[in-house]
Amino acid sequence: MLTKRIIILLTYRDGILFRTKKFKPDYRYTDKFISNKYADEIVVLNISDDNNKESEQKFLDTIMRISKNCFVPITVGGKINNLQQIKDYQNSGADKIILGSLPYKDSSMVNKIISKYGSQFVTVSIDVKKDINSYSIYINNGKDKINFNLEQYIKYVLDLNPGEILINSIDRDGSLSGFDIDLCKYVKKLTSIPVLASGGFGSWKHATEIFNKTKLDGCCTSNIFHFTEKSLFSLKQFLKKEKINVR
Amino acid sequence: MNIIIDHKLGNIFSVYSACKYLGYNCKISSSRDEIKHASKIILPGVGHFSQGMKNLRKLNLVDLLNHKVCEEKTKILGICLGSQLLLDFSEESEDEKGFGWIKGFSKKFSANNFSLKTHNGWNDVNIKKDIFKEKKKKLKMYFNHSYYPVIKDKKNVIAETDFENKFSSIFAQQNVFGIQPHPEKSQDDGLNFLNNFLKC
Numbered sequence: 304m305l306t307k308r309i310i311i312l313l314t315y316r317d318g319i320l321f322r323t324k325k326f327k328p329d330y331r332y333t334d335k336f337i338s339n340k341y342a343d344e345i346v347v348l349n350i351s352d353d354n355n356k357e358s359e360q361k362f363l364d365t366i367m368r369i370s371k372n373c374f375v376p377i378t379v380g381g382k383i384n385n386l387q388q389i390k391d392y393q394n395s396g397a398d399k400i401i402l403g404s405l406p407y408k409d410s411s412m413v414n415k416i417i418s419k420y421g422s423q424f425v426t427v428s429i430d431v432k433k434d435i436n437s438y439s440i441y442i443n444n445g446k447d448k449i450n451f452n453l454e455q456y457i458k459y460v461l462d463l464n465p466g467e468i469l470i471n472s473i474d475r476d477g478s479l480s481g482f483d484i485d486l487c488k489y490v491k492k493l494t495s496i497p498v499l500a501s502g503g504f505g506s507w508k509h510a511t512e513i514f515n516k517t518k519l520d521g522c523c524t525s526n527i528f529h530f531t532e533k534s535l536f537s538l539k540q541f542l543k544k545e546k547i548n549v550r
Numbered sequence: 551m552n553i554i555i556d557h558k559l560g561n562i563f564s565v566y567s568a569c570k571y572l573g574y575n576c577k578i579s580s581s582r583d584e585i586k587h588a589s590k591i592i593l594p595g596v597g598h599f600s601q602g603m604k605n606l607r608k609l610n611l612v613d614l615l616n617h618k619v620c621e622e623k624t625k626i627l628g629i630c631l632g633s634q635l636l637l638d639f640s641e642e643s644e645d646e647k648g649f650g651w652i653k654g655f656s657k658k659f660s661a662n663n664f665s666l667k668t669h670n671g672w673n674d675v676n677i678k679k680d681i682f683k684e685k686k687k688k689l690k691m692y693f694n695h696s697y698y699p700v701i702k703d704k705k706n707v708i709a710e711t712d713f714e715n716k717f718s719s720i721f722a723q724q725n726v727f728g729i730q731p732h733p734e735k736s737q738d739d740g741l742n743f744l745n746n747f748l749k750c
Binding site for chain 1: 570596598667674692735736
């Protein structure tokens with residue numbers, strides 16, 4: 304049976320790892336604590352402000368450093384907008400890519416990528432912020448709101464045929480207060496491709512909650528596993544006891 | 551020298567890193583000269599079936615690979631798309647055929663109302679035939695694909711996996727080995743499989 308995935312999400316700015324809170328930086332961590340043996344996947348995101356060559360090179364070096372000793376899939380993203388960049392990422396050790404703003408900005412490029420590499424190669428991440436009665440969609444690292452409601456945007460994304468969707472709650476980012484269960488349930492109802500949750504993972508129970516209350520396929524954390532190398536192992540043990548199907 | 555074929559389509563560096571980590575000499579190459587002298591060949595691949603064959607053709611490697619595999623009996627391991635290229639054809643591609651070294655084809659997971667169905671994540675690989683004399687009968691490996699191999703001859707099926715229905719996740723015939731999941735990305739179980747191939 305396909306297991307539920309625990310995914311480590313790492314954000315890099317100019318080659319330096321840092322965590323975020325409501326998408327604002329919080330520099331204090333390095334990637335040396337990450338034990339990737341029990342992670343099911345690692346997502347590496349470039350969130351540098353600059354788009355220059357030097358910053359891009361630092362990011363490529365980072366992917367290579369991680370990938371040399373990492374034998375779980377590495378998904379790479381942040382600012383992807385052309386095919387050459389994808390080739391460079393693959394040459395540094397990327398196994399898959401994740402697209403945030405590109406589906407909105409340039410859907411024909413997304414079509415090109417998917418026809419070349421296949422649907423399974425592409426995850427689309429959707430950044431969502433809760434309003435009073437609905438959700439808004441943001442691009443450009445949470446900076447710009449776009450004129451789509453959540454349902455419209457999910458349909459728009461699904462028309463592009465990606466392999467999976469990562470749904471990221473900006474409100475819960477770095478809050479450690481648990482995933483937005485209603486949001487996840489809502490998105491999963493709209494599609495049958497895998498959906499991953501991000502934003503809010505703060506304790507082991509949050510993982511049990513999301514897998515028991517929703518049909519999501521995986522959840523991401525960018526915070527709690529920075530603290531100790533044994534964290535992921537303990538989490539997996541905990542989830543197995545709770546009868547969640549994990550590796 | 552073990553050669554990892556560089557057909558510009560796939561996570562070739564990841565495959566290289568895993569072989570390196572296991573302590574094997576290997577090289578990423580698309581050079582006919584180097585491939586001619588390869589002691590073992592790995593054919594990786596992530597992407598469209600027809601793009602994979604087209605790239606190999608462009609690099610002028612199709613005849614050479616046929617010669618290495620069929621005449622010299624060089625051992626070859628196809629991974630993911632690479633494993634599907636070992637078969638006769640794929641539902642994904644109308645214009646390009648596969649190598650046809652093992653009888654079979656690749657088939658699409660049934661589509662539904664919204665989108666393609668992809669098999670993405672860690673799943674069981676149940677060993678049916680013990681080619682590497684391993685004690686472990688159930689492996690956990692990382693899958694990421696929308697088409698799956700259908701192997702004609704049951705005796706070539708080495709392992710099976712359940713997703714939608716049962717399909718052949720590892721298959722082999724003499725010197726030709728195919729694996730649908732990514733051993734280079736499946737931690738201990740994957741590295742162990744890769745090690746078995748490289749030392750066999």
